[in-house]
Amino acid sequence: MAVTIKDVAKKAEVSTATVSLVINNHPAISEATRRRVLKTIEELGYHPRASARTLASRKTGNVGFILTEDHFSRSEPFYTKIFLGSEFEARDRNFYILLTTIPRDFDERQHAPRFLLERNVDALILAGKVPTSLLDYTQRFRLPTVLVDYWVPGYDLSAVLIDNINGAREAVAYLVQKGHRRIAFLGGDLQHPSIKERLQGYRLALAEHGIDVDESLVVADLPDTGFDDGEAGMRQLLDRQVPFTAVFAGNDAMAIGAMRILRERGVRIPDEVAVVGFDDTEAAALVTPPLTTVHVDKVELGAVALRCVVELAEAKRKRCHKILIPTRLVIRESSG
């Protein structure tokens, strides 16, 4: 249970250098000795110590995964799923992920991730909206870095993103195709880049079908984008007294909030008003009626990010640029 490279070298009658070269399958090793060494490794049950390898090679085999505390602790496991996607992919590639969170008001003197200081990662994934102070800081470590579900101009970083515009476009096109002409948009807070893009998609789809956007059907001045904001937004919309037959919400949480208010006011879903969300969270399938929504493959987002960052770390590629992950409309009962 404590066999080292020396034991293997001795038993196989080669130098430790040779064993090392075999392990790292270096080409300059004859087939004969390679086989002999591999056999001894097998017999002895040898496995190189991670710490020794890292110390000598300066490669850790770890990827750092950073998200902000508020993303980490939100009840809907959106970023958790992204993390799991990365984790899953990491296993296939023999990498481990070190996860850490930072506060929204990141200060490098207080919150610097230990794995950066201790040189314990080869690459970095930053998930969700992160402060630029963090970006400035991590840049200094010159590690391959990929953003997930976030992008900022001015930092030449690769990013893996949801194709929000197209997702929204398809969802709205679907409503139009079902005969709806007066479709409301429930956006909550437009500061969120995703929500902004979804609004773009909404406008785009309407334009494509020759429908003018009625701005009184767009609600986008709420503090956030949660369940409560969906409720508030729908109240506001109903109070405006403008007719509409469908609502496209910026995400599922708001859609579900909106549905609750509609039910409270005795509006039948989908008969009187059709509702469509975005994200396809756990809850979407379970509410009554089940919510039609735009499916976002969170696991895939994380997986692609990991793949990208590992390829950068192994110098297999120089850049990943922006990668858009496609969405898929999931039709359930809330849209009729």
Add this chain to the structure above:
Amino acid sequence: MAVTIKDVAKKAEVSTATVSLVINNHPAISEATRRRVLKTIEELGYHPRASARTLASRKTGNVGFILTEDHFSRSEPFYTKIFLGSEFEARDRNFYILLTTIPRDFDERQHAPRFLLERNVDALILAGKVPTSLLDYTQRFRLPTVLVDYWVPGYDLSAVLIDNINGAREAVAYLVQKGHRRIAFLGGDLQHPSIKERLQGYRLALAEHGIDVDESLVVADLPDTGFDDGEAGMRQLLDRQVPFTAVFAGNDAMAIGAMRILRERGVRIPDEVAVVGFDDTEAAALVTPPLTTVHVDKVELGAVALRCVVELAEAKRKRCHKILIPTRLVIRESSG
């Protein structure tokens, strides 16, 4: 950006040994030199390399977290939350978690976690039901180990568990107190240790209130414990034609499945039948009507497990035994 212990030693005019002792705050260092060294460390922005420390000290500062693939990929993020609890606690203690999954039919020759072979963890958390073949295997590494939400006799392991019996007992007592006498139990698959305990709590509560258990109100012969099983179980129960005014389900997924069938058959909730679940998943608050359920603090489960296992690793304690995490009844509308 590449300052080592030698640089600190040179600048502070001490040996590297002294610097090391200061870092690890060894008592045999005078206050004067300690301060001087700390000052130079600060000035130089020195941080010890994790790999070098690990190689020399044989302490990694990592905890391995193992769960089975099916637990990992279930849609309800139960074990994910436990993991996040551990992760959160780990950060406070300057530990990192290495997560990995193993298949249900674990075979050490194929699926041995790399972090074990490469000696990359100081301790182990095993979450959920894991095969005994895994337990047999991990035992050989002689690492401090804690089980979460699972326990097996015969392995002298510490465990952090949900207080299922009491949680179920309180839930059923609450229904009795609301006047219900004919309360069904929807158990799904009794193989699950948690479900078995919840059934025990159900029986206990009824006994405590002098109500005989009508076995025709207990459904426990379904393949699993998911949404589908809740549907199937409720159909079965209704087909039995025995009257009941309340259902206590073994978990939220089954409770929600049962609610759907009740609605389908035109049974009003909670007026005709009250429904109570267990776990307090994300969905519970979002379904219609919102589900009364027994809240399980998954994050706390993970946090306690980490605390326990770290204390074992740091030899601050020898055993943790079984730790029961209390539950809390969350009353919503599904129970009237």
Add this chain to the structure above:
DNA sequence: CAAAATTATTAAAACGTTTTAATAAAATAA
């Protein structure tokens, strides 16, 4: 056949810490 080129192997240094046993200096006891 000798010279040159190629292939396979290894010695030894390096990676950056911790830790042990030894030592020097200071404090205390006799």
Add this chain to the structure above:
DNA sequence: TTATTTTATTAAAACGTTTTAATAATTTTG
């Protein structure tokens, strides 16, 4: 005062790999 104990510091070995430059052996070329 000297002997003893205590306190603070350090030299040097150890941890287990990778990697570079050198060397030896083999093959190819002229």
